[in-house]
Amino acid sequence: MNSNAPRTRVDTLIIGAGLTGLSAGYHLTKHGEQVIILEAATRVGGAVGSVIEAGWLRELGPNSLMQTEALAQLLSELDLSAETIEANPIAKKRFVAKNGHPVALPANPLELLSSPLFSLGDLFHLAREPWIKPAKTEESIAQFVRRRLGQGFLDWAVDPFVSGVYAGDPNRLSARAAIPKIYAMEQENGSLIRAGIARM
Template sequence: MSNEFDHIVVGGGISGLTKAYSLQKQGLKVLLLEKANRTGGVIHSKITECGVTELGPNSLALTPILGQLIEELGLNDQLIKANEVANKRYIYLKGKPVLINPKTLLFGSKVIGLGSKIKLLSERFKSAQDIPNESLADAIKRRFNNEILSNLVEPVITGIYAGSPEKLEYKSSMKRMFVMEQEHGSFTKGFLASRKSGSKREIVSFNKGLQQLTDALRDKLENVRYEAVESISLPNDRVMVKTNERNYEANGLTLAVPAYAAAELLQPMDGDIAQRINQVEYPSLLGWQVTFKTTSITKRIPSFGILFPSKSKKVIKGIINYSEIFGTNDDCRHFTVFAAANTENIEKVEQQVKEEFSSVYEVVDEPIESIFSFYEKAIPQFNVGHSELMKILDEWERQHPQIEILGNWRTGVAIGDCINQKNVCC
C-alpha cells in the first residue's frame, strides 16, 4: 500500500470530509486521516425506535452550496425540511416560555419593554461604526440597550456558541450582523433588506439524521484511514505526517481539527503560532438527548425550542424540540437539552436538568430513552482578538503554502460555514 499522496487531510469531521471530497474531485490522490473509529466528528446520529437521536448537532441551515452538495451526493430524497412550527421560538422569561415573533416584537410582544421597542425602531438612524476589538455585548449596547442584550441576544448567542456576549468579538461571532451594519448603515436596515431579498435559509436534516451527510461524503472518498496523527513536518518542501501506525508523504496538507489539536501538531514547527491558536477557548457543555412517550408529557410547546437567558437562573441553556421540528412519529417526543456544566458538577447538573425540564413540560412519566453527553470542549469561542488571529493565520499560511488550516474555529461554527469553504464542492 503506497504511503504517498498528493494531499493529506487530517480530521474527518464535516470540514475535513468536504475538503477531501473537493480535492479528490479535482483529480488529486487524497488521504483522509481520522483518529476516531468513525467519521463525522461532532455530527453523530443514532436510529432509535422513535426515529433519530442526534448526539451532536440537530439541524442545519441550507446554504446554496450545501444544496448543490446534497444533490451531488444523491441525498435529495433523504432530505427532510423543518415543519412550519420551527419558525416559532420561545425565550424563558419570568418563570415561563414567552414566544418571540419578529412580526410582533415591536407591538404585542412581552419579551422586551417599551424603551427597548423604541431602541429597535430608532437603531436605523444611528451611523455605522467599526470599532476594533469590540465585544458583542458592547456592540448591542451601542446600537440598542441592555434589555435587548439580556432578553434577546444573549439567549440566541448561547444557543449558537454556548458562550458569553461579553467575551465574543462582534465582527467575528456575528459576522452577518456586522456586515449588515457596515453595508446598510444599520442592522435594522440590513435585516429588512435581507428579508426582502428572500435570503432566509431553510432548516433541514436527513431521514436518518445529519450523519447521513458525513457518511455519504466518507463513502465517496477513496482513502480514509482511522489513525491518529502524531506529528507533521516539512522536509524539502514536502509534507511528512506520522500517525500512530505509519508515516505518510504528500505535497500538501489540510489540518481540519479543533484549534487545540492543531496547536499540538504545529507546536514543534512553530511554537509561537501554536500558542496563539491554543488560546481559542472551548467551554464545556452537557447535552441530554431524551425521548418520552407522547402521553408522558402534559404540556406541548410546538416550536423549534426554548432558549434560557442567564437571568432565568436555570442550568438549562436551551431545549430543542426535535419531534416538533422534524417529527413523524406521533407516539414519541424527542428533545435535545443543553446545559452549562464542568467535569466537577456533571451529576448535579444532570439532576437539575431533569427537574427543570420536568417543570417546563409537566412530565408525568419516566423517559423511554435518556442519554447524557458531556462535551468537554464543545464549541470554539470567537472571542475578542479572533479576527486578529485569523489574519495572523492567513499570513502564516502564505508563508507555509503546503499547509492549510481549517475547521469550525476558522470558518464559522454552523455546519453550513464549515462547508462554505474556498474550493469546496461543485
C-alpha cells in the same frame, strides 16, 4: 513501526473527520488530490450526530441546514437531495430554555417587546442600534451582535441559532463569513434596523 511497510503518498493529510474535514477532503479529491483523513473517534461526523433518548430524537450538533446554492449543489453531487426533510411549519416557532422553562423566541416586534427573554436594558440597547457605527475591524458573531444588539440578544436569540446551524461558538465564528447577509445589512445601511425597514 515496520520500516518495510508500504508507503502511501498523499498530497494532503486531514486531521479530523468532522464536517469540515470531510468537506475539505471531498473538494480536494474532486480536484485530483490524493487525500487521507484521520479521525480519533470511532465514527465520522464530528459534532454532528443524533441519539434517541427516552423515545426522543436529540441532535448532538446542528439541527438544521441553511438553504444555499452551494449546499444544494453539494447534496446533489453526493446524491443526498432526496434525503433532505423540509421543516414542519410548526417548527417555525422556536423555543429556548430560560430558568428551566421553555420560552418562545419572539416572531415579530410586538412579541419582542413583551418577551421575558429580554430585559428593559436589552430593549434600550436595541433602540440605540440605528446610531451605532459599523466596526472598522473583523469581528466575531458575538462581538458583532453584542455591539449592535446587546448581550441579551446574543445570549437568547443568536447563540441558540448559531449552535443550531453551525454547532459552533459565536465567539469563534467570523460575522462576515458566517452571517454575510446580516453583515452586509450593516455595511450597506449602517444599521440592521434601517436595513430591515428599507426592505419592507
